[in-house]
Amino acid sequence: METAYLIETVIKVVVILLIFSALAGIGTYFERKILAFMQRRLGPMNVGPYGLLQVAADGVKLFTKEDIIPTNVVAPIFKIAPVITAATAFMAAAAIPFLPQFTLFGYTVHPIVADINIGILYILGIMGVGLYGPLLGGMASANKFSLLSAARGAAVFISYEVITGLSILAPIMMVGSLSLIDFNEYQSGGIGDWIVWSQPVAFVLFWIAAFAETGRTPFHLIANDHEIIDGFGTEYSGMRWGLFFIGEYANMFFISFVIPLLFLGGYGDGSILGALGLLAKMSFFFFFFLWSRAAWPDVRPDQLMWLCWKVLMPLAVINVVITGFVMMF
Amino acid sequence: MFEAIAFYLFAFLTISMFFIAVTTSQALHALTALAAGMIFISAFFFILGADFLGAIQIVVYSGAVMALYAFGMMFFDTTRDIKEKKGNSAIVFGLSTLAAILIVVIFAAPMVSGTIEALYPVVEGAGNTQQVGLVLFTKYLVPFEVAAVMLLVAMVAGIVLAGKKMDLSLTLMSDDEVMKLKNEQNKKVLL
Structure with a gap:
């Protein structure tokens, strides 16, 4: 029993690592294609059919490029920062149920690495640790723009963690559990049972905060676009820069799994249709990240802070209070 | 067996991280080691089966050390070593050793006496998170x-200290008003 469990866990970890590392690469292809179509371009076309092998070409480039450590940086911190981003992104995946449980050759497989009973808290906490990557990368680089980007990134992340926490508090009160599997069971009765109908405010707030947590475009302040410089990643090259990239895309995929699991019924009753439904919802939320990048400019930092503290946080608090009153009486 | 391996691994990691945090003269090294140590401590909660407290340890301390980074950014050039003012190292060493021994004795003394009784025993069937809530809102409600x-x-004190011109919002002002404000400030600087 113990050995079987150990082997199963190791296999699951390896499978998730491989699938999502590959997906992160393919995600960049999707992003370039979708942005291109929305801007009436073709995007990558030359490498392979429809530019599909562009991912492989980029991978070869990233892996073989020289890894430069500039002279004045704090070398150990500079080297470890991208690893933190990538590692924490994958650690957060440990508590996400990617599919309903299924039977393979007479052996029941639970597609979740660790069904801990504090799942969502663990996921958000570890994703919060992930922001140490950009922060340390920016601070360790001997570059003023990197430092500015790190400071701005830290301010955004800390502010929006408040929104994330407060917005999911109301659904957690309704479900009475922190495990994503319990969230799924609560909503397994069909579309009418989805939490989004009873908690629309929480859903929208969490969705907005997801953009800040992953650092995607309306809130992409960690890149200093107006200085035409890549923020904390300016001094990085080769695979270390690639690790930042993998971490960002893996985070996008994982948060795209978490939003449907929390609010939109997850995999439903656990049938094949439900599993496909979860994948479809995940694809929509991933697509929405790219869509909003094509459609919206970045907001100013002061607008972002104004939005967070004066609009979203009071809304989230009021939502929690109203939910509490409704549940009591 | 896994528990023992995990315990010794994380004990070693935690102590070495805090050792780095105390001994290094590089602000960035110290802060990063502190953050890492705080996160490694959560492993002990997970080993003991207190999942909720472990996750809280990660959430709270990763945010708290982040605030320290902000201070580090403001006060130091974090890419350079800091020249520390070192006093009498014998006194520092002696006092910190004494403090460490005192803390161990204070916490170990009740255990040695062996008359500890759990006044609020574990509720059967309640989950980890619920147990924390039960104790927090019954026995420890007042604290x-x-x-x-x-x-x-x-929080109120912080807002009062930082809140000069809080009624002004650059976001809500029109461009003319912003320019006016800017000109006024420039005038003050010129005077």
Whole structure:
């Protein structure tokens, strides 16, 4: 029993690592294609059919490029920062149920690495640790723009963690559990049972905060676009820069799994249709990240802070209070 | 067996991280080691089966050390070593050793006496998170509320200290008003 469990866990970890590392690469292809179509371009076309092998070409480039450590940086911190981003992104995946449980050759497989009973808290906490990557990368680089980007990134992340926490508090009160599997069971009765109908405010707030947590475009302040410089990643090259990239895309995929699991019924009753439904919802939320990048400019930092503290946080608090009153009486 | 391996691994990691945090003269090294140590401590909660407290340890301390980074950014050039003013190292060493021994004795003394009794025993069937809630809102309700009031006081004080011109919002002002404000400030600087 113990050995079987150990082997199963190791296999699951390896499978998730491989699938999502590959997906992160393919995600960049999707992003370039979708942005291109929305801007009436073709995007990558030359490498392979429809530019599909562009991912492989980029991978070869990233892996073989020289890894430069500039002279004045704090070398150990500079080297470890991208690893933190990538590692924490994958650690957060440990508590996400990617599919309903299924039977393979007479052996029941639970597609979740660790069904801990504090799942969502663990996921958000570890994703919060992930922001140490950009922060340390920016601070360790001997570059003023990197430092500015790190400071701005830290301010955004800390502010929006408040929104994330407060917005999911109301659904957690309704479900009475922190495990994503319990969230799924609560909503397994069909579309009418989805939490989004009873908690629309929480859903929208969490969705907005997801953009800040992953650092995607309306809130992409960690890149200093107006200085035409890549923020904390300016001094990085080769695979270390690639690790930042993998971490960002893996985070996008994982948060795209978490939003449907929390609010939109997850995999439903656990049938094949439900599993496909979860994948479809995940694809929509991933697509929405790219869509909003094509459609919206970045907001100013002061607008972002104004939005967070004066609009979203009071809304989230009021939502929690109203939910509490409704549940009591 | 896994528990023992995990315990010794994380004990070693935690102690070495805090050792780096104390001994290094590089602000960035010290802060990063502190953050890493705080996160490694959560492993002990997970080993003991207190999942909720472990996750809280990660959430709270990763945010708290982040605030320290902000101070580090403001006060130091974090890419350079800091020249520390070193006093009498014998006194520092002696006092810190004494303090460490005292803390161990204070916490170990009740255990040695062997008359500990759990007044609020574990509720059967309640989950990890629920147990924390049960104790927090029955036995420790007053300290909990006092802590909440103290945090509120600190928050109000912080807002009062930082809140000059809080009624002005650059976001809500029109461009003309912003330019006017800018000109006024420039005038003050010129005078």
